[in-house]
Amino acid sequence: MKKQYAWKKAFLESFWRGEDVGRPAWQFSWPKDKLPVLEIAHDPHKYARSQLEAIKEMEARGIPDDYIPCLTPYFGTGALASAFGAELVWEGSIWTKPVIHNNPKDVYKLKPPKLTDGVLGRVLKTTEVFLEESHGDYPVRPTDIQSPLDTASLIWNYTDFLTAMYTSPKEVHHILALAADFIGEFVTHEKNLCGENFSSIHHPQVWAPPDFCLSMSDDVMALLSPNVYREFGVTYNDRAARDFDGILLHTCGDASQNLKVLLEHKNLKAFDFGVTETPLENVIEKLSGKCVLLAHRGLNVMPHFDTHTEFAKFVLERKRKDTRLFLLIPWPGRAGPNERTEECLRYLKEKAIVGHSNDA
Template identity: 25%
Template sequence: MLTASQKIELHKAYWQKNELPRPLIGYQIGSQLISENFTAAQKLLAEPREITPEMIVVEDYYEDYQRMYLDSLEIEQEAFWAAMPFPGIPWLEAILGCPIYSSEGSFWAKPCYDDINQVKIAFSPGNPWLQKLLEFVDRLVELAQNRYPIGQPILRGPVDLLGSLIGQEKLVYAFFDHPETVKKLAREAAEFYRDVVKLLRERIPSFYEGYSFGWYPLWAPDKCMIFQEDLMALGSPGIYRQFFYEGDRLLSKAFPYTTIHVHPNSFFIVDDLISIEDLNVIEINYDVGGPSIKEMVPMLRRILEKKHLILRGKMQEDDIEVIKKELPCRGIFLHIVVPEINRGRQINSFIDSLYK
């Protein structure tokens, strides 16, 4: 098994884009939708209802974190498993005033404004949803006892937040009917996102003189952040550049290390993302039903020319063979989702033999 010091050296080589014996590997064990891996959330999902902050008892989740941490030790990997506040809750939408509801298998945010011109992007330190999120971080720091790092849950980005606040259809109309308002709110949403993550990071101690992204268990030598623009799937390259590109530039320089999460249905923004100098990493989600790894190879190569890459999803042996054949062993982190420990061991043994 790799020691912690050996893992840190491999991560440093990743950031320096040195050639490695194999890509950095991290495993997520269980469902690809990580919130489904928390048994403590099931009682909130048992019936459709509105969820309030006091209904979330952080201590109820301790057994889930302990189980996931111990499971991670059963598979050899370069990653450090990271704990993060329960990722199933739409935290930012809740902080901005959206009522949160449970439904079968997930939580969702109900729009809280009827019109784009009514939207207010602001929060107070005493906001109960913000306080619950910060409490989650504080309790995880106590629980970890420096055994593993604490990171950031994936949070919805500026376009996602605006779509949640007024509804996706109304947002699409607002692009054309109220462009200046959307542009102003997009900037404010980016600033709000940055400020909330800063509050989280202020409470998270370093881990081997660095930090974990969290949702992706990639270690970085300094503070780091993940963001996304998933709802850009409803837009176009022109809409992205007009409304959200500048906000993503702001987010990209908010921390020394930043990464954006991208699905195949938003691939049209990747070239613009590559042009953002302060953005370090682009994460590509390998979606079920989306393009194959082989089909994505030209884009992955373009990313690696200028950025670091995280590739996340349910990868099989033939996918790994394509990666070995088509992509260099530098600047790549594979975050592989496996249903259980034994399957992770199988994949890891295959990778070891392939990269001999």
């Protein structure tokens, strides 16, 4: 990692350990690839150069946040599912075609994959190229890691999979066990490949130490009742993370009904959510003081925010003294900082959120 990030690294290490660092962590959202993923993912060197160019543009702006650039070998949400035979369709985005439909017994045809099956061989090759091209200046994060539930929902037709939790629970347990074991194995391999240049969080794109957690997206959580999520979610998240020092979970959608159940994981270290999806007040009530809360804007329009400052103010005014908050503020785009960005920075400085660093 570049020396200019030494202060941020030290701050975030303390923050993730749960030490009193005097303020929330925060950053503007990360830069996007200079070229669409569909154009560059087939060439790992072009992929690396695209991300490095975007990172250097971001660095030149000198934003005084807690952002540490990382390279991301993204190959769609179905990367892990592809190892089980799901087809990835590269049209507009990266879509996943399930291989199981209305016959639950088809789960018994699935075999434990090799680490290079599906698109994962390309993920690992791209990771190697990222390490080579960045010369150790920037960490590399995992590919998009979907939870056992999410991975299974991409292998098995979504509606049929959800229905099977009630009609064929034995088969659901079978596929979730396969997915959980493979997730743990694959992320461990990624971590070993990167060594000290590994950032353990795949999403959101914030930096965390190599040994901090297993990071997974768990969107199916938002659709399940507490009892169903306890049986099929918590059980297999913990199984996937058994060789890791805790879990970070991200979800899209409103997961309010499962916030208490999240605490039944053996070691929930952090929860990432959209403020316009899972209401902030619910998250604060159930999880504040129990894990790190990573709050981003989300996909919906309510509550509505006209500016970055409105969003930051909304979150900061509702946090409690025991809230360990990582605030993720939307980036205005390739044009760089604008008046709204500067207004937000002034507000954060007034609230003593902007820290000092040795980046200059």
